[in-house]
Amino acid sequence: MIELTINGQKRRVDAEGDTPLLWVLRDDLGMTGTKYGCGIAQCGACSVMIDGTVTRSCVTPVESVAGAQITTIEAVEADPVGARVVEAWVKHQVPQCGYCQSGQVMAATSLLKQNAKPSDADVEAAMTNLCRCGTYNAIKAAVRDVAGLATQEQGA
């Protein structure tokens, strides 16, 4: 048994230590907000925060995060920065299919918790998750909005 702290709650799971955190969340704990996209840390759909830092859970052995604070999309709005990120996502109408957006919101929340006023270069360096719907400009606008920077909207 491995004891985890997920969204502030202690959870005990019966999983081998090398099981990726992603599958423990999805199958053992029924927390399906965190998504499987590639399994090799390329796409970022599985992003969670480990002690406040965005982490790709599909390649994170569960034993490596025992004792850490794990935050998933299910609790993102409990975090004041996360709540602002979600509001910005709604305001900028970011999601299309939505499958990558849990990970995008987690990546943005992690960035803005660590750096409230990121530069464009900071945003580019931090927001590397893939989105097949191509919502990249809306994501950027939403992150800049939370950071207090203006962005010209996409038009129409």
Added chain:
Amino acid sequence: MTEWTPLDPALAKVLPTGDPVNVSRRGFLGSAGAGALVLGFGLPVAARAQAAGSAPAVTPGTRVPAFLAINPDNTIRLQSPFAEGGQGVWTAMAQIVGEELDADPATFVVENAPTGPDYQVVYGRMRITGGSMSVRTSYDTMRRLGASARALLIQAGAQRLGVPTSQLSTQPGRVVHQASGRSVTYGELAPTALDLPVPATPPTLKDPKDFRWIGKPQARLDVRAKSTGKAQFAIDTKVDGMLHAAVQHAPRLGLTVGKIRNEAEIKAMKGVHSVHVLDGAVAVVAQRFWHARRAAEAAQVDWAEPTGATYRAMPASFSTQAHATHLATVQGTEEVAETAGDVAKAFAAAKSTVSATYHSQYLNHAQLEPPSALARFNADGTLDMWFPNQAPDMFLAEVAKVAALPPEKIRIHSPLLGGFFGRHFLYPHGNPYPQAIELAKRVNAPVKLIWTREEEFLRDPLRPMAAVRFRGAVDASGMPLAIEAISATEGPTEGIADKRSGQIDPTALEGLAGKSYTLPNKRIAQIFVKSPTTVAYWRSVGNSMNDFFYEAFLDELADKGGQDPYAVRLHLLSGNARLTTLLKAVVDLSGGWKRGPFKAADGTMRARGMAMASPFGTQTAAIAEVSIADGQVTVHEVWQAIDPGSVVNPAIIAAQVNSAVALGLSQTLVEEAAYKNGERVARNFDGYPILTPDRMPRVHVKIVESGEKMGGIGEPGLPAVPPAVANAVSRLRGQRVRSLPLGTLA
């Protein structure tokens, strides 16, 4: 605003998600909220049951109870005939129905409807979500549906208030008796309205000038759920007693399992329930997906060559590089799709001519949600299935065959799509549902099968490859006189069917044929070459490559004649006011035509290219601005003007154009599904890159609402993008781009 909510657990008890229940029209419905009891218009269950048998004919889109339920809190449940996969169609449906029902679209909760004849609203005779057809083919039907529901509510209001219907009107969500100042909400009236027959005479539709919601940038209904992890996709579905499954596919389609060398070993792996030999795959069933996956990957399989005729058996010799050469040189019957004037005579009279061969590549859909299928056989002999799909009734027919059950014993559940782009149609060997059915039968328990990204890229049918041999002629003034295009390819429609219809597959040549330019002499033809791979529809289908070919060659022809590409296009559009307006609109949007090369403020040398397309009933024009450093193309800006005739939601159109620009750039810059020795070179995003955020340009969208017949929106933003970029790159380098992806330029 009411957010979109996934199927409520309370609802799941009565809706056809669990064991069959006998729900009458007056049955209780869970609401979108906290499981409140709802007296609604009724359930589509009866409709579906009728559909399954050879029941009375139903006119699609006319039976209000099949589509709408109104809760006491005035929220409205709409059964959508269309799948939501990011294109915004559920919001559009709420706008269209809400407009005529007189109910705020923000109060709608939209779900994907079950199978059945009520929802065959595409041209009134079929149900697919594709071809950018949803809104444009069902617009009138869905408006009439909303108007019929409003008429029922007014009738119910007349009974309740004791006044004639002629004295009643509506305000959003309520029936109003102006004279007395009394009103009653739709939610209060819904139980009474239920018993009323739909009026025989169709209600009058609103004058578009009175539209309150259609044409406005209505916020999407699903955005909050999708920003907080609450949206449920097929891959997230869970039922009691469910086992998980993973597969290892044969590296080449057609190979069968000879022997699993380490079967005893993988059976003994932790968590493994059972190991199964399937058609062309080894499957592992386990209590957890991770265990299933690990064991499926660990299987050491001796694959056997096919013995009889099989669907598109992949030869061990196949490589995409050699196939490109074959397509460029193969001789065969030229089947002519479009012709005008006298091409031979034009070439004889031409001032100068140019020939060139262009290439496109195979592409994966690469939707971010990997395919899955959950199959559950129930004690009463019925089957429930959950899987991503763009055409529930078409899948129902196939599931019935595979499961050997009559369709009326099968319920197809169609959750939100985590992207689709054409991925979730019925494709031979391209969908996981047959494997899930087989496994659920064998283990006598519900089974959810997920194809890992690697297994998905191996069985995802591909956007076809083509080589087009062009010849062009210019006249004495330097303007195009003739274009001949011979495409060696297989169209996706004939490829999926695996047979030729006797006519040219329009999806093979669209974008080469059907161009809007007035060119005096042309000849557009196909040499049919069967693809060794499986093929598919991919966002914008034939247009995804054919407009690249045509528009890039058109620039080549302009250069040959010493003419500017903008002047050439205006010339070829003379007399076409709609497209002249559109082309000028994109030029204006970009600040005036400036082909370059020019030095930008940051010191980089840049150039711009333009292109046009006429896909799916919509017209588009795009301009792209690029620079090149170390062989890498940077696309800085894309301007696109789009004329869909008329508009339901301009914000969604702008978002869809952004999305289409991203996918168009992705295939232009980086994507290619390559084969060597009959096997895929790359089976995940490490070796098959897609567009990353740092390569996304600024996108500027101008919607031109000409008032012409309504066109599509999901796909049309794509086809003009690859040629606009290619034309800009060609201009900047002084060397033509004739194949995609650009990759690293030499």
